[in-house]
Amino acid sequence: MTRQATSPIVVLGSGYTGLVLHRMGASQGRTIHATSRNPLENLAVIPSGQCLQFDLEQPLTWEHIPPGADLIWCFPATPLEQVQAFARTLDAPARRMVVLGSTSAYDAPSQSTEYPPPWIDESAQIDLTKPRVQGEEYLREHHGAIVLRVAGIYGPGRNPLDWIRSGRVSPSRKYVNLIHVDDLAAICLLALEKGKPGEAYNVSDGTPRTWNEIYTTAQQRWGVPTAAVKENSSTGKRISTAKLRTELGYVVKYPDLHEALALIESSDKV
Ligand SMILES: NC(=O)c1ccc[n+]([C@@H]2O[C@H](COP(=O)([O-])OP(=O)(O)OC[C@H]3O[C@@H](n4cnc5c(N)ncnc54)[C@H](OP(=O)(O)O)[C@@H]3O)[C@@H](O)[C@H]2O)c1
DSSP, X not given: OOHHHHSOXXXXXXXXXXXXXXXXXXXXXXXXXXXXXXXXXXXXXXOGGGEEEOOXXXXXXXXXXXXXXXXXXXXXXXXXXXXXXXXXXXXXXXXXXXXXXXXXXXXXXXXXXXXXXXXXXXXXXXXXXXXXXXXXXHHHHHHOOEEEEEOEEEBTTBOHHHHHHTTSSOOOSOEEOEEEHHHHHHHHHHHHHHOOTTOEEEESOSOOEEHHHHHHHHHHXXXXXXXXXXXXXXXXXXXXXXXXXXXXXXXXXXXXXXXXXXXXXXXXXX
């Protein structure tokens, strides 16, 4: 048995993704802990023996992380000084670490205006003026972290159709990249096992779509009311997931956004 299959896992920050990740890890028979700054309030659904208090801003709580456990970091790795101080307390590189970043790392001021936008792989320029990108890159370069540059996360309770209904997004030609939370959780566990330390991987369902396209389906299939098309000069991005597919061998469970939305619509109404 590999080390990864036996090492305990700690999910740092158990919000939307972290809770799904904890449930998936536990269902696979892994020893997995979830952290919160306020576990009594926020981790009531998890057996108390699997809950840990952890706050990046409170060094006394860092001692709660069991030695040798692998880490999946599920909140923005910032501020840099605290990230560095915490990471220095870890026994890396013996321990493996996956850090959730964001595809917004590629939103450099000099982004091209080409349309449709070019495909972006992991070698594209990242914006090192962003505090979270500094934290992620520090962990990747100095502590062998496997950084996942994650597209927009959706799933039950985080329904893109609700974003349209509430006017948070509008129809436009802008490209958006999305990933279902179940796929993201599975990719985190896979990256912990098979990812190469110090590497970054883009994470998305592999099909960038325009908001116009999503909106048209939302209207036709679920009767979401019409809204004015916004003049949006932003092209958005098209995120390439070739590395995720070829190097980690991941096959997305929800490649079809509209089918996934149909399932979420029916489950969110229950
Ligand atoms: N939402 C998206 O579409 C999206 C897209 C790309 C990337 N991401 C990134 O992916 C990761 C997971 O996203 P998510 O939406 O699942 O996150 P989330 O729901 O916000 O959960 C993160 C949790 O981390 C804990 N946390 C926050 N700050 C902390 C700190 N300083 N120290 C310790 N714990 C802290 C909080 O839980 P407690 O309050 O219980 O401590 C929070 O609920 C995040 O890094 C996010 O930025 C998100």
